[in-house]
Amino acid sequence: MEVKLLSGALGAEISGIDLKDSSKENYKKINNLLLEHKVIFFRNQDITHNEQIALAQNWGPLENHAYVKGLNNHPEIVRIVKTKEEKNQWGENWHTDVSYNIKPTKAVILKSIKIPPVGGDTCFSNMELAWETLDEEIKKKIKDKKAIHSSLGAEFFIDNYKGMSGHEKRNYDEYSNEHPIVRTHPETGKKILYVNWTYTKQIIGLDKIESDEILKKIFEHQARLDLTCRFNWTENTVAIWDNRSVIHYAIADFYPGRGLGHERIMDRIAIEGDQPH
Template sequence: MNVKLLSGALGAEISGIDLTDTSDQNFKKINDLLLEHKVIFFRDQPITNEQQIALAAKFGPLETHAYVKGLKDHPEIVRIIKGKEEKNQWGENWHSDVSYNSKPTKAVILKSVKIPPVGGDTCFSNMELAWETLDPKIQSKIINKKAVHSSLGAEFFIDNYKYMEGNEKRNYDSYSNEHPIVRTHPETGKKILYVNWTYTKQIIGLEKEESDQVLKEIFEHQARLDLTCRFSWTEDTVAIWDNRSVIHYAIADFFPGRGLGYERIMDRIAIEGDHPQ
């Protein structure tokens, strides 16, 4: 096994591990790497849908997305498609997946199906490190508080994406949940700064103006480059990230007018998490 670090903050590219081996021994290696590096990547892994599902199931119960339809034969898999003519890309702002759920996603396994020759990298930011490096004045203000996370409604997830299809809950309005701003990782015991630019809307117990200001400062801090890594995809790459410990940003640097109109296809499986504590 070889481990190549992607940055000083988080992320590693792993070789020498067979992702089709779902034995307890092999899963422990993968999970230990995930807890250490927060997001891990495996290139040249032409796994099938069934093999991706089998790997994900080792982490826990699988989710189906509240708003987006999965594959016909594999509803657990959301196929993320950006067409050649499209400029938008699903997930193109800083976020933690479905943090608006009462039990937000534990981990995500994303497999690249079709990758453009340029564009479409993904950035990740380490929220354990973000908490450790946050201004102590802000730390003291938020340590025992909760924040509201809102899903923004079904349209947010598919209206800007021509090839993304809503599921039977297409007409559901947005819904919200409150989570601790600083949560504790259930496996490592580490403190995590658990808010994100896309879904976190207000700090409970603060007036709206003060809440907006504090969240603005936190969001800017979370996006600091020294807390991040950036990954350039190739086809048949599998990424696994700890959705509790990171936020991520799919870069939509596709400009058809500049000759950069490329199709990009990814298969996503999410594992159900717990109630943040």
């Protein structure tokens, strides 16, 4: 096994592990890498839908997406499609998946099916490191506070994509939940800065103006380049990320008018998480 770090902050590309092997022994090895690096990548993994599902089930029960139905024969898998004509891509903007749920996603396993010759990288940012490096004055203001996470941020993800129309969309309805701004990782005990630009709307106990000011500073801090890594996809690559510890951003540098209109297809499986505390 070889581990190639993607940046000083987080992320590693792993070689020498076969993801067709869904044994507990292989899972423990992969999960240890995941806890250490937060997001890990495996190239040249031509796994089937059933093999992707078997791998994911090691982490726990699989999650059905709140707004987008999965594949007909594999409802656990959401196929993410960007057509050649579209300039947007599902997952744009910094976010952690479904943080508006009572129990947000634990981890995501994403497999690339079709990748454009240029564009479509994904960035990840380390929220444990974001908490460690956060301004001390802001830390004092948000200590023991909670924030509201609203599903309204997901509206952009489901209404803007013609290529996703092959999946029957669930009825869209807004709902929200409150989570600690600083959560504790259930496996490592590490502190995590648990807000994100897409879904976090207000800090409870502060007026809207002060809340907006603090959140703006936090969101800018989370996007600092020294907290991030960037991954360039190839086909049949599998990414696994700890959704509790990172935020991510799917870069939509597709410009059909400049000859950069490319199709991009990914298969996503999410594992149910626990209630942040």
